[in-house]
Amino acid sequence: MEFTDDQVVRYSRHIILPEVGGKGQGKISAAKVFLIGAGGLGCPISYYLTAAGVGKIAIVDDDVVDLSNLQRQILHSTKTIGRPKVESAKAVLNDLNPDVEIVAIKDRLTPENILGFIKDYDIVIDGSDNFPTRYLVNDACVLAGKPLSSGAVLRFEGQVTTIVPGKGHCYRCLFEEMPPAGLVPSCQEGGVLGVLPGIIGTLQAMEVLKLILGKGDVLKNTLLIYDALRTTFRKVKVPKNPDCPVCGTHPTITALCSSYEANYCRA
Amino acid sequence: MDEIIPDKKIDIRGLKCPYTFVRSKLTIESMNTGEVLEILLNYPEAAVSIPKSMQDHGQRVLSVNKINDTEWVIVIRKERD
Ligand SMILES: [Zn+2]
Numbered sequence: 001m002e003f004t005d006d007q008v009v010r011y012s013r014h015i016i017l018p019e020v021g022g023k024g025q026g027k028i029s030a031a032k033v034f035l036i037g038a039g040g041l042g043c044p045i046s047y048y049l050t051a052a053g054v055g056k057i058a059i060v061d062d063d064v065v066d067l068s069n070l071q072r073q074i075l076h077s078t079k080t081i082g083r084p085k086v087e088s089a090k091a092v093l094n095d096l097n098p099d100v101e102i103v104a105i106k107d108r109l110t111p112e113n114i115l116g117f118i119k120d121y122d123i124v125i126d127g128s129d130n131f132p133t134r135y136l137v138n139d140a141c142v143l144a145g146k147p148l149s150s151g152a153v154l155r156f157e158g159q160v161t162t163i164v165p166g167k168g169h170c171y172r173c174l175f176e177e178m179p180p181a182g183l184v185p186s187c188q189e190g191g192v193l194g195v196l197p198g199i200i201g202t203l204q205a206m207e208v209l210k211l212i213l214g215k216g217d218v219l220k221n222t223l224l225i226y227d228a229l230r231t232t233f234r235k236v237k238v239p240k241n242p243d244c245p246v247c248g249t250h251p252t253i254t255a256l257c258s259s260y261e262a263n264y265c266r267a
Numbered sequence: 268m269d270e271i272i273p274d275k276k277i278d279i280r281g282l283k284c285p286y287t288f289v290r291s292k293l294t295i296e297s298m299n300t301g302e303v304l305e306i307l308l309n310y311p312e313a314a315v316s317i318p319k320s321m322q323d324h325g326q327r328v329l330s331v332n333k334i335n336d337t338e339w340v341i342v343i344r345k346e347r348d
Contacts, residue, residue, distance in 0.1 A: 003293070012289045018324050022293045 001026040019215045031212045032056040034121035038085040040197030041127030041151050043075040048205040050093040050100045058103035061085045072194035111256035114140045126150045131178045132260040138171035142247045147211050149204045153192050156228040158200035161219050162207045168220035173241040273305035280309040287313035288320050298345050306341040314339040
C-alpha cells in the first residue's frame, strides 16, 4: 500500500522491523477486528490496536461509564462518567489515530445478532467479563470460522488463549460447559487489581497483531496463565477435544440457541 | 568493472534516522528481487547504518561512496523479499 508522509513517520517503528515492514503495516491497515467489551480488557486492546493502525475496529458494549470503572478502564475518564462506554472509547481512539475507523456499537451480544456482527471482520477479540458471553463468542467464532483472542481476569490472575477454528482447540475443548452459577465468584469475590486487565489485554492485542501479520506462534492449543502476585507466566497445553460439543468430530452445537443466559453477577 | 545501472534512485537528503532507513526500506520492498536501488543522502550516521541494516535484512550492499563533503551515494541490490 502507499503510505502518506505522516503514516511513514507514525508507523516507522513497525516498518523498521524485518517481521513487519511496509507489507506488514499494509496488512495491519487492511485488517478489520471485532472487539467485545470496552472495559478492563477492551480498553488496552483497542488502545494499542488503534495505535498500531488496524484499519477498522468495531467495539460492542451496552454499558455506561461508572466511577468504579476508572481504576482500570483506561479509555474512560472522570469527564465521561454516565456516557456510553463505546462513545467514550471512540472519542479517545479517534484522537489517537484518525487512520482507524472505530465502529461503536452500544448493544448487547445475543445468539441472534452475533453472527451478523462478526461476519464482516477478520478477527474477533473477547474482552467480556462473563461466562455466557465467553461461551457465546466461542461458539459463534467456531461456527463462523473466525480466529478469536480470548482473555479473562479475576483478582490477581489472568488467562489468555487464541482460538483458530479448524487449527487448534476452542474454549469448550478447555471447559466444555459453563460453570454452574454457584461456582462463579460473587460480586464481593470479584475484585481485580487494576493493572491486571492491562497486562492481559495487551497480551491479547499482541496475539491479534501476530494473527494479522502471520508471524510467530500464537496461543493455539495453549492457555497462558499469569499470576500477578507471584509474577509467573505458565503455559498449559490444551489439546483439541475430538468430542468437543462445538468443534469436535460430531458436534452437538451446530447453531446458536438461546441457552447462554444465566443470572451471573456481572462484577 | 562494469557500471551498475540502478533500477530506481531515491533522494533522501534532509531526512534523519530512522526515516532514512524507513524510506529506503519501503522503496526496496516495492522493487523486484535482483533490482538495484541508488540512495543519495546527507545524514552522516545513515551512511553507516543503512548499509548495515540492509545487510541485516538480507540485501546486498554494492557500494558506499562519499561524493562530496556532505553527501553519500549507497547502491543496494535487492536479494530477497
Ligand atoms: Zn472445541
